[in-house]
Amino acid sequence: MPQQKRNRWMGVAAALGAGALLSLSPAVVRAQNATLDDLLEKLKDKGVLSDDEYQSLKKAREEEQLEERDAHRRQAVKEAEQADAQAKAKEAEAKATKYDVNPGIKSLQLFGDVRLRYEARNATSTVPIAGISPATDAEGLDRWRYAVRVGIRGDLVDDWYYGLRLETGNNPRSTWATFGGNTTIQSANGGAGPSAKGGSAAIQLGQAYLGWRTTPWLSVQAGKMPNPLYTTPMVWDPDIAPEGIAERVNYKWGDHVELYANFMQMIYEEQAPDQTGNNVDLGFHKQDAWLYAWQLGGAYKFNQGTNVKAGLTYYQYQNRTNLNGFTGDGPPATTAAYFLSQNGINNLQILELPAEFNFPLFGFNARIFGDIAKNLDGGARAKAAGHNGVNEDSAYQIGVGYGNLGLVYGTVAKKGTWEVRTYWQRVEQFALDPNLTDSDFFEGRTNLQGVYLAGAYSFTDAIIGTLRWGYAQRINKQLGTGGSNPDLPGVNPVDDYRLLQVDLTWKF
The missing domain is CATH 2.40.160.180 (Carbohydrate-selective porin OprB)
Incomplete structure (x- = not known):
């Protein structure tokens, strides 16, 4: 492999590795998209990435961003539904009549x-x-x-x-x-x-x-x-x-x-x-x-x-x-x-x-x-x-x-x-x-x-x-x-x- 091409792919690997490290850090999730976009732009300007490679990676990144937004949206909706259900359950429990039934009673x-x-x-x-x-x-x-x-x-x-x-x-x-x-x-x-x-x-x-x-x-x-x-x-x-x-x-x-x-x-x-009399007994009488x-x-x-x-x-x-x-x-x-x-x-x-x-x-x-x-x-x-x-x-x-x-x-x-x-x-x-x-x-x-x-x-x-x-x-x-x-x-x-x-x- 020519040295120039080898260096190019080493740069791409470094860029993607940096992106992976950034994705592992929850504190910088919101900055991750802009950082990766900047890296890809710089790699393209320095000639590490060809225009086709840059466009391919950018398109993949855009698709990834859409999937992430959908995932965040679904997670937010799920958390909101769970919070609403918990609130309703607490409200119903507060209104419910509380009584204790002996375990020997199955229904009342x-x-x-x-x-x-x-x-x-x-x-x-x-x-x-x-x-x-x-x-x-x-x-x-x-x-x-x-x-x-x-x-x-x-x-x-x-x-x-x-x-x-x-x-x-x-x-x-x-x-x-x-x-x-x-x-x-x-x-x-x-x-x-x-x-x-x-x-x-x-x-x-x-x-x-x-x-x-x-x-x-x-x-x-x-x-x-x-x-x-x-x-x-x-x-x-x-x-x-x-x-x-x-x-x-x-x-x-x-x-x-x-x-x-x-x-x-x-x-x-x-x-x-x-019964009356002298011979009254104990038992079922008639x-x-x-x-x-x-x-x-x-x-x-x-x-x-x-x-x-x-x-x-x-x-x-x-x-x-x-x-x-x-x-x-x-x-x-x-x-x-x-x-x-x-x-x-x-x-x-x-x-x-x-x-x-x-x-x-x-x-x-x-x-x-x-x-x-x-x-x-x-x-x-x-x-x-x-x-x-x-x-x-x-x-x-x-x-x-x-x-x-x-x-x-x-x-x-x-x-x-x-x-x-x-x-x-x-x-x-x-x-x-x-x-x-x-x-x-x-x-x-x-x-x-x-x-x-x-x-x-x-x-x-x-x-x-x-x-x-x-x-x-x-x-x-x-x-x-x-x-x-x-x-x-x-x-x-x-x-x-x-x-x-x-x-x-x-x-x-």
């Missing part, structure tokens, strides 16, 4: 509702109403009411789950309190002034239960629990939370068939003391009243939104069924014996068959539903009441719902949705347990038949407005209307019954 859901209601109900009878002077054969209630239910539920570790709920109301079939209902300034004994606390507005324990999912298809729960049975208000008031033990089986067979079985052992009434329920059922899914469901339930009562013999007859009295005769659980062996068919209709959900029940011991129950040969031992319900199904009962809420629902119901005198039936429709009584109409609209995802109306008449004019309810307890028999309810509900 707050649920409940606050409800306001205007209600008017009235009933007429063929006999004077007990406790009212001067004598009259009609009684009505016109009142403003409120109810609160607040609870938590969720999963525990190792497939356990739980539920707790507090609520207003001391009636097992109602969580409602009445505006002014605890005011007693006009009573003979004086008492509480306007807007007094306590009474039906006092907070009660509505639910308290534990459950265990023993397998994917079997769960067992115990305590004061939501009703584990598939049923309707014809047989069970929705507010009742059975106390006892329940086992639930659910098995899916393919994509279309679902089989289920529900079993319940409900402590109906505690007997205290259980004096308490129990209600056993066995339910088998299934559902079939035809396609998305179209399905059918049904279940057959057998109810058996054990112990104390020979006490408080049911008659259901009036005229009413204010004695304990009369009220016991309205609520007796003797001679009850009930079969129930609720069912429903769900399908889409004109872009909304539709449901045809019904319930059939028969007391297999109804003849003996009628005979014990002094009505031998009377076969008033059956109950029926048939109805339709349309729209956002469940909105009328407040089980769902979505802004702008609505539901309309209606049913016809007939409950004969000796067909059902009058302590369990819906206390609103129709007054928790037997020997009544009538119609129920309801509509609901969801103003927001949490606020629901609901209108309900019902009308019922006595079936057998030779019999009373069994059952007692704190709303109109002195009316028996009920000849005509009307109920209007207008609700505003906040559901959460």
Whole structure:
């Protein structure tokens, strides 16, 4: 290699080496571009670099400068995004509610509702109403009411789950309190002034239960629990939370068939003391009243939104069924014996068959539903009441719902949705347990038949407005209307019954 060319490339190497040293120093990064450009210019002027070499190196340098600027820009954007994310995270952490949950709790859901209601109900009878002077054969209630239910539920570790709920109301079939209902300034004994606390507005324990999912298809729960049975208000008031033990089986067979079985052992009434005498032992005694329920059922899914469901339930009562013999007859009295005769659980062996068919209709959900029940011991129950040969031992319900199904009962809420629902119901005198039936429709009584109409609209995802109306008449004019309810307890028999309810509900 000629000496001149060798010297030229040695100069280029020296220049590039200087540039490399400069690039290693962060303190001179901003001066690096100008320095290298000056070096290349001087090397060209001294003849170390030819013009072609100079242009080639300059072009490469310019491309390198562009890449460096892009890299700096990307780095700056990344750092800005990271700083913004950190600032937002700190802000969210500062706003977040801080609480500590026991590690044994896997999940916790707050649920409940606050409800306001205007209600008017009235009933007429063929006999004077007990406790009212001067004598009259009609009684009505016109009142403003409120109810609160607040609870938590969720999963525990190792497939356990739980539920707790507090609520207003001391009636097992109602969580409602009445505006002014605890005011007693006009009573003979004086008492509480306007807007007094306590009474039906006092907070009660509505639910308290534990459950265990023993397998994917079997769960067992115990305590004061939501009703584990598939049923309707014809047989069970929705507010009742059975106390006892329940086992639930659910098995899916393919994509279309679902089989289920529900079993319940409900402590109906505690007997205290259980034993007396000289030989009282320790253990499980047999004096308490129990209600056993066995339910088998299934559902079939035809396609998305179209399905059918049904279940057959057998109810058996054990112990104390020979006490408080049911008659259901009036005229009413204010004695304990009369009220016991309205609520007796003797001679009850009930079969129930609720069912429903769900399908889409004109872009909304539709449901045809019904319930059939028969007391297999109804003849003996009628005979014990002094009505031998009377076969008033059956109950029926048939109805339709349309729209956002469940909105009328407040089980769902979505802004702008609505539901309309209606049913016809007939409950004969000796067909059902009058302590369990819906206390609103129709007054928790037997020997009544009538119609129920309801509509609901969801103003927001949490606020629901609901209108309900019902009308019922006595079936057998030779019999009373069994059952007692704190709303109109002195009316028996009920000849005509009307109920209007207008609700505003906040559901959460």
